[in-house]
Amino acid sequence: MKKDVKFSTRMASTDREAIKELAKQSGTSMSDYVTACCLGKQVVVIDGLKEVLKELKSIGRNLNQLVTLAHMGRVTVIDLESVCRAFSELCGAVRMILERKRW
Incomplete structure (x- = not known):
């Protein structure tokens, strides 16, 4: 799906870094990770x-x-x-x- 809208929000820098790390662990971009979480989709990370x-x-x-x-x-x-x-x-x-x- 084409990303055609920019969405901005304010948050604490520690929260942003935590989200950034979770997105990295899931192998997705921050944008995709936040979108999935906000839409109630389960983000599954399987080590190994x-x-x-x-x-x-x-x-x-x-x-x-x-x-x-x-x-x-x-x-x-x-x-x-x-x-x-x-x-x-x-x-x-x-x-x-x-x-x-x-x-």
Whole structure:
């Protein structure tokens, strides 16, 4: 959505710095952060999500390669034990992140 209106407000410098830090932690601009908060939207910050997504992408790539080889007939028996183990560890990591309840 196009930002076509400027909105100014007065606040204590300590409040501004606190809002600035919260916006930085959320990975958004101050404008987007304040707008979301004022409109009652929940701003969720999940520490460690980048690493979990990296692992998930790796598992997806490995599965994609196995399926491609299976379609080519180059692989007939696939041992998914290690994939299941990695996926289980990934689920555990997501569970730990969710249990932190930092939002």
